[in-house]
Amino acid sequence: MKLTRYREFQSFRPQPGVRLLAYESERFKTIRARVYLLEPIQPRVATENSLLARVMRNASADHPSRRELARACEELYGATLGVGVTRLADVQALTATVEFPAERYLPKGSKELEGALSLLVEVLTRPALSPDGSALRADQVEQERYQLENELRAMQDDKPAWAALRATQRTYAGTPGAIHEMGAIEDLPAITPQGLLTRQRSLVGNAQVLAFVTGPVTPLHALATLSRKLSLPRARRVTLPGALRLANRKAVRRDVEKAETEQTHLLFTWSGGAVYGERGFAPMLYADALLGGYGMSRLFKVVREEHGLAYAVHSQYHRARGSIVAQAAVDPGRAELAIKLIRSEFKRLQKGFSEQEFAAVRESLIEARRSAWDSQGARAGDLVFQHVLGFKQMPEQQLKDIRNVKPAQVKAMLKKLRPHSEYRLG
Amino acid sequence: MIATAVRLKPIRSKQLHEVRHEGVLGCGMRLIFAPRAGFTKKIAFVVASYGSTDSSWLHHGKRVTVPDGIAHFLEHQMFKKSHGDLSDVFTARGAYVNAHTSHTQTAYYFECTENFEQNLDTLLELALTPYFDKKLVDTERDIIIQEINQYRDHPGWVGFQQLLEGLYAKHPLRIDIAGTAETVSAVTPQLLELCHGTFYHPHNLTLVITGDFEPAQVAAMADELADKWAPAKPAPRFERVRPSEPKKIAKHKAVRRMFISRPRLLLGFKDAKQPKGDALTMRDVLSSLAMDALFSKESEAYEQLYEQRLITPDFGAGYQAELGFGYAVIGGETPDAAKLEAAVLKVLKQARKQGIDPEVLERKRRKYLGRFLRAFNEPEGTAYAYIGALSQGSELFDVPGMIERVTVKQVNQRIRELLTPDNYTASVLLPQS
Numbered sequence: 001m002k003l004t005r006y007r008e009f010q011s012f013r014p015q016p017g018v019r020l021l022a023y024e025s026e027r028f029k030t031i032r033a034r035v036y037l038l039e040p041i042q043p044r045v046a047t048e049n050s051l052l053a054r055v056m057r058n059a060s061a062d063h064p065s066r067r068e069l070a071r072a073c074e075e076l077y078g079a080t081l082g083v084g085v086t087r088l089a090d091v092q093a094l095t096a097t098v099e100f101p102a103e104r105y106l107p108k109g110s111k112e113l114e115g116a117l118s119l120l121v122e123v124l125t126r127p128a129l130s131p132d133g134s135a136l137r138a139d140q141v142e143q144e145r146y147q148l149e150n151e152l153r154a155m156q157d158d159k160p161a162w163a164a165l166r167a168t169q170r171t172y173a174g175t176p177g178a179i180h181e182m183g184a185i186e187d188l189p190a191i192t193p194q195g196l197l198t199r200q201r202s203l204v205g206n207a208q209v210l211a212f213v214t215g216p217v218t219p220l221h222a223l224a225t226l227s228r229k230l231s232l233p234r235a236r237r238v239t240l241p242g243a244l245r246l247a248n249r250k251a252v253r254r255d256v257e258k259a260e261t262e263q264t265h266l267l268f269t270w271s272g273g274a275v276y277g278e279r280g281f282a283p284m285l286y287a288d289a290l291l292g293g294y295g296m297s298r299l300f301k302v303v304r305e306e307h308g309l310a311y312a313v314h315s316q317y318h319r320a321r322g323s324i325v326a327q328a329a330v331d332p333g334r335a336e337l338a339i340k341l342i343r344s345e346f347k348r349l350q351k352g353f354s355e356q357e358f359a360a361v362r363e364s365l366i367e368a369r370r371s372a373w374d375s376q377g378a379r380a381g382d383l384v385f386q387h388v389l390g391f392k393q394m395p396e397q398q399l400k401d402i403r404n405v406k407p408a409q410v411k412a413m414l415k416k417l418r419p420h421s422e423y424r425l426g
Numbered sequence: 427m428i429a430t431a432v433r434l435k436p437i438r439s440k441q442l443h444e445v446r447h448e449g450v451l452g453c454g455m456r457l458i459f460a461p462r463a464g465f466t467k468k469i470a471f472v473v474a475s476y477g478s479t480d481s482s483w484l485h486h487g488k489r490v491t492v493p494d495g496i497a498h499f500l501e502h503q504m505f506k507k508s509h510g511d512l513s514d515v516f517t518a519r520g521a522y523v524n525a526h527t528s529h530t531q532t533a534y535y536f537e538c539t540e541n542f543e544q545n546l547d548t549l550l551e552l553a554l555t556p557y558f559d560k561k562l563v564d565t566e567r568d569i570i571i572q573e574i575n576q577y578r579d580h581p582g583w584v585g586f587q588q589l590l591e592g593l594y595a596k597h598p599l600r601i602d603i604a605g606t607a608e609t610v611s612a613v614t615p616q617l618l619e620l621c622h623g624t625f626y627h628p629h630n631l632t633l634v635i636t637g638d639f640e641p642a643q644v645a646a647m648a649d650e651l652a653d654k655w656a657p658a659k660p661a662p663r664f665e666r667v668r669p670s671e672p673k674k675i676a677k678h679k680a681v682r683r684m685f686i687s688r689p690r691l692l693l694g695f696k697d698a699k700q701p702k703g704d705a706l707t708m709r710d711v712l713s714s715l716a717m718d719a720l721f722s723k724e725s726e727a728y729e730q731l732y733e734q735r736l737i738t739p740d741f742g743a744g745y746q747a748e749l750g751f752g753y754a755v756i757g758g759e760t761p762d763a764a765k766l767e768a769a770v771l772k773v774l775k776q777a778r779k780q781g782i783d784p785e786v787l788e789r790k791r792r793k794y795l796g797r798f799l800r801a802f803n804e805p806e807g808t809a810y811a812y813i814g815a816l817s818q819g820s821e822l823f824d825v826p827g828m829i830e831r832v833t834v835k836q837v838n839q840r841i842r843e844l845l846t847p848d849n850y851t852a853s854v855l856l857p858q859s
Contacts, residue, residue: 027464029799066732070724074789077796101799105443147738153687154759159579260685260858262579295517308568311576329576363520370539374467
């Protein structure tokens with residue numbers, strides 16, 4: 001097996017569209033392996049993938065129940081095993097992850113790497129089947145259909161997340177951006193155990209695959225073991241779509257939804273900025289941080305500290321969309337004042353910012369990135385996101401770009417941003 | 427860097443491949459340093475042994491009582507100084523800073539990759555220098571009321587708080603950490619000053635540092651900086667006052683309606699009195715193993731309840747042990763709270779009768795050793811592991827050995843004494859009709 005360098009990872013590419021990657025770090029006590037199966041996000045299919053992930057997590061060919069899978073994890077010194085779905089721009093990823101203590105910290109003779117990777121590959125590629133092998137087990141599918149339906153209904157219980165979801169659905173109505181990675185309740189009745197097995201085979205056979213092993217493990221050993229176990233059909237893998245950039249609107253869209261909540265939840269979206277991978281990316285990081293993305297932001301200072309209107313107020317840069325979304329939870333009786341302040345703070349920021357604000361943001365962005373590279377999952381997550389958006393950039397280059405941003409670039413980026421939509425729940 | 431007089435003692439765990447260094451700084455503050463070779467991230471916590479339950483104490487024989495939620499209010503207020511908000515100072519250097527208050531502790535911390543010494547200096551200034559301006563206190567009160575309201579929208583927190591109210595009749599655990607809009611309205615700059623003077627003396631604080639440093643370097647730096655901000659006055663004498671908590675739980679059931687999609691049930695079991703030292707840690711180990719053996723995903727009960735569609739993947743069970751109190755919690759979302767309650771009680775009845783399987787305990791030993799290793803995986807986890815041990819007054823490195831020595835008989839005895847039908851309360855949240 002010949003490894004090549006891919007960003008900071010050691011990599012092996014068994015076929016086009018499939019890449020195995022390893023990053024050795026002695027800092028950690030655990031080894032983490034994660035496989036991403038990447039496909040364009042699509043209506044109905046997203047729900048199938050979401051249900052499939054739950055079924056995979058609950059039974060596999062050799063461990064045909066939740067209990068047996070849980071027992072296998074306990075035997076691996078309390079390994080954690082997860083299968084789920086997530087979204088990266090307009091791509092849905094089915095992910096399977098196992099994390100377990102490195103052998104060097106366990107009693108002599110432990111073979112946890114072999115065992116953990118076997119389990120990971122098994123849940124992904126060898127699900128529990130019906131007696132005739134033509135479908136996933138019907139009892140498992142029914143059970144998880146019920147659980148997924150409840151989980152989708154329960155999303156409204158987390159009020160800030162629910163407000164963000166409802167705002168997203170309105171902002172991206174009619175586009176892949178409105179599809180939730182967990183799927184939709186109305187799609188569930190039509191899913192069959194046969195259809196779900198077809199979906200599993202399609203994912204394993206056609207999705208783009210990125211698989212990572214990170215931690216105190218030699219890349220060659222890790223990737224040789226993973227490659228031996230993860231035997232995938234040789235097939236043409238899907239092409240991933242470009243991300244849908246949020247287009248500016250002529251008039252701001254404003255939605256209000258009533259709900260019985262203690263607080264009013266407010267969301268504001270500004271569109272028209274750069275996306276991850278473009279030259280304007282680093283200035284956009286500054287623009288978001290200045291508005292609400294770091295500890296000294298305008299929204300934090302004015303809405304929270306000066307006026308005492310909110311405990312939680314912040315903004316987030318949606319890197320694949322070129323948009324900034326601000327969110328606040330406020331007293332219903334003072335919501336109008338909060339709305340006025342958030343709108344005016346953005347306008348005020350477009351007019352300029354101080355040298356101190358700029359310098360503090362620069363330090364925060366640099367520190368946040370350097371800290372993130374210490375984490376076991378951040379490097380892999382960033383690489384996958386870059387892959388989905390179709391580019392590759394070393395972390396050091398990102399730091400360099402952040403360091404080199406000039407205030408004029410941030411001002412120019414802020415001027416490009418336009419109010420797009422506002423949403424109010426409560 | 428000046429040569430230090432503070433001697434740090436290395437304490438090692440062969441099993442965990444861990445070492446920490448401990449000592450007491452010149453000003454009386456305890457220092458715990460955990461080296462983290464290879465990490466660029468560095469973290470420091472100042473932890474006050476002072477939480478929301480410390481609302482009453484004796485000072486020179488006289489009882490002092492302060493409004494509920496004041497420890498949390500103080501946490502917010504400590505960032506404000508006469509020369510500005512110290513959050514801004516950390517942020518200007520790019521450091522991440524935050525704080526939190528629990529029932530027994532208040533912790534202030536920062537994370538950074540550069541400028542550690544300057545940030546540590548600011549952290550110590552933050553914790554050791556009081557400044558309570560009326561206008562700033564009034565503004566902060568509004569923010570705290572919004573925080574209280576935010577938690578009132580959170581079903582997990584509402585259900586848990588209702589559970590504590592059902593378990594405890596007198597113990598201040600039954601009161602929300604942040605207090606209420608009414609109690610925080612009674613907080614004044616003078617009361618904040620009083621609480622700071624009582625509980626933030628260096629003798630009541632612990633500095634926890636993790637990062638890629640040499641122990642002597644950390645000791646010298648911490649000693650010099652703490653000395654710069656520490657008050658010259660001696661540590662105040664005070665004695666915490668805890669009302670005597672009845673052995674019995676306060677209320678068998680509490681039900682509340684909320685804007686949620688489906689019901690939630692939590693069952694709580696109370697240890698009215700807790701031992702100290704190793705005995706407390708052992709009780710924690712035994713209780714946690716018991717809960718895991720009975721209700722983890724690997725258990726027969728979990729499998730059956732899941733098949734019966736009485737629980738969702740968020741169902742869980744655990745035990746919380748701190749100096750002076752302890753409780754077990756079982757539950758999660760359910761379509762039928764009454765049915766789930768009956769089913770859990772049935773499992774417990776059987777467990778009290780039959781006990782747990784010895785084979786299960788062997789697996790749990792492996793699982794818990796792995797969990798312990800994982801706690802030391804990254805700098806944050808390492809710091810939190812030591813801070814958790816502070817709240818128990820326990821020696822963390824003894825825990826793996828305890829797990830190895832635990833017997834089935836001990837676990838079964840714990841099940842029989844804690845998980846009894848007359849020792850539980852049910853907290854139920856129902857969707858609004």
